[in-house]
Amino acid sequence: MQYLMDLFHRIYDVQGIITWGGMFALVAVIFAETGLLVGFFLPGDSLLVTAGVFCTSANPTGRPLLDIVSLNLAVAIAAVAGDQVGFFIGAKTGPKIFKRESSFLFNKKHLMRTHAFYEKHGGKTIILARFIPILRTFAPVVAGVGSMNYRRFVSYNVFGGIGWVLSMTTIGYGLASVWPDVTKHIEKLIIVIIFLSLLPGIIAYGKNYLANRNNGKNPA
Numbered sequence: 001m002q003y004l005m006d007l008f009h010r011i012y013d014v015q016g017i018i019t020w021g022g023m024f025a026l027v028a029v030i031f032a033e034t035g036l037l038v039g040f041f042l043p044g045d046s047l048l049v050t051a052g053v054f055c056t057s058a059n060p061t062g063r064p065l066l067d068i069v070s071l072n073l074a075v076a077i078a079a080v081a082g083d084q085v086g087f088f089i090g091a092k093t094g095p096k097i098f099k100r101e102s103s104f105l106f107n108k109k110h111l112m113r114t115h116a117f118y119e120k121h122g123g124k125t126i127i128l129a130r131f132i133p134i135l136r137t138f139a140p141v142v143a144g145v146g147s148m149n150y151r152r153f154v155s156y157n158v159f160g161g162i163g164w165v166l167s168m169t170t171i172g173y174g175l176a177s178v179w180p181d182v183t184k185h186i187e188k189l190i191i192v193i194i195f196l197s198l199l200p201g202i203i204a205y206g207k208n209y210l211a212n213r214n215n216g217k218n219p220a
Contacts, residue, residue: 090144
């Protein structure tokens, strides 16, 4: 348990990831969260916003810790490539993936919820899911399982990936530009970002809970 707690702390030490791993760590985390089923718990939103903040901070030599242009280019490519991998995983495994039992690194409920979201919103899910943790990991897989038209998927993927990355890094960069002291409150900022990113899911769960209760069902 102590090992798991330590691992969780390291994963969500966003400032530490950027300081220690730099651009390579950013690219690796974004690719894993969007392309590998085991990456659903990674802090994509908070990592990108914090990276945007660090683009306004200088190292001892006076150079920015991260370059905003290089940052956006590298992580956007990682985000798009990650979804492509997720799509091919779904296309190759097909319906078999829905029969797989839940495990520590794979939660079948996440896949089923993403499938329901996909059924409701169609291809737009590839864009919408970018802004919702967990869904953005499983959405391309579901698209692959559902044999979504590949060209259509690619267009949604590129648009959604670039839009997500630019919006997150711009928030951080803009916030740090108008409030330079935000770097002193980075941990609080990360907590706020995580809460806001989870808020749509919390609201959806609450609506589902109330609807099931009103219908006399036991909420899942």
